[in-house]
Ligand SMILES: O=P(O)(O)OC[C@@H](O)CO
């Protein structure tokens with residue numbers, strides 16, 4: 060007897076979500092290209108090229124953690140220290156960060172969640188100084204966040220993919236919030252892993268160049284936040300005026 064047809068794919072039942080945590084770099088703000096350009100420039104000095112497989116390992120992490128990966132993966136031990144790498148890229152990033160733009164779909168979603176009184180916050184591997192530079196022209200967007208946890212926060216012992224930053228962010232909402240009730244928005248594999256390690260649901264909005272094999276841990280993958288449907292996660296749907 061022929062094998063019975065495979066059962067129709069069981070629709071993924073979305074967890075009831077009450078709170079939202081946004082990653083920042085590459086998700087809210089278009090800052091990842093700045094890191095790429097600067098890292099390409101530094102590598103060119105050593106006659107090497109920067110590629111997306113290295114980028115995928117570095118993004119989302121604390122600065123020093125991503126610097127160690129950069130030096131090690133590029134075989135620059137003894138030639139460039141992680142601290143030296145951070146120092147060299149700092150000068151170039153200082154001028155670039157204040158020019159960063161808000162990514163497509165972000166304003167509509169954040170305004171919608173704010174109007175719908177869904178508590179939301181930011182959890183970013185960026186440290187305070189970089190956070191200030193990146194957000195200096197986007198005060199209105201960040202004013203809607205209940206709080207922000209940054210990479211140099213004392214509670215964040217280990218950076219993404221460890222769950223520390225998302226668990227710290229969950230604790231700073233009003234009242235006790237179960238991780239299972241939290242939806243995280245992320246762009247990086249390290250961030251998606253951190254959210255899953257924290258017991259949360261996660262929507263991934265990866266750069267189109269990110270290898271597909273690094274996108275399978277997320278609960279949902281979108282090519283842009285413009286494709287996010289709040290009703291799928293139990294939030295009020297966008298009003299036609301918000302479309
Ligand atoms: O805001 P996130 O994505 O955590 O990034 C921080 C920094 O490591 C850039 O990759």
Ligand SMILES: [Mg+2]
Nearest residue numbers: 082084085246
């Ligand atoms: Mg990110």
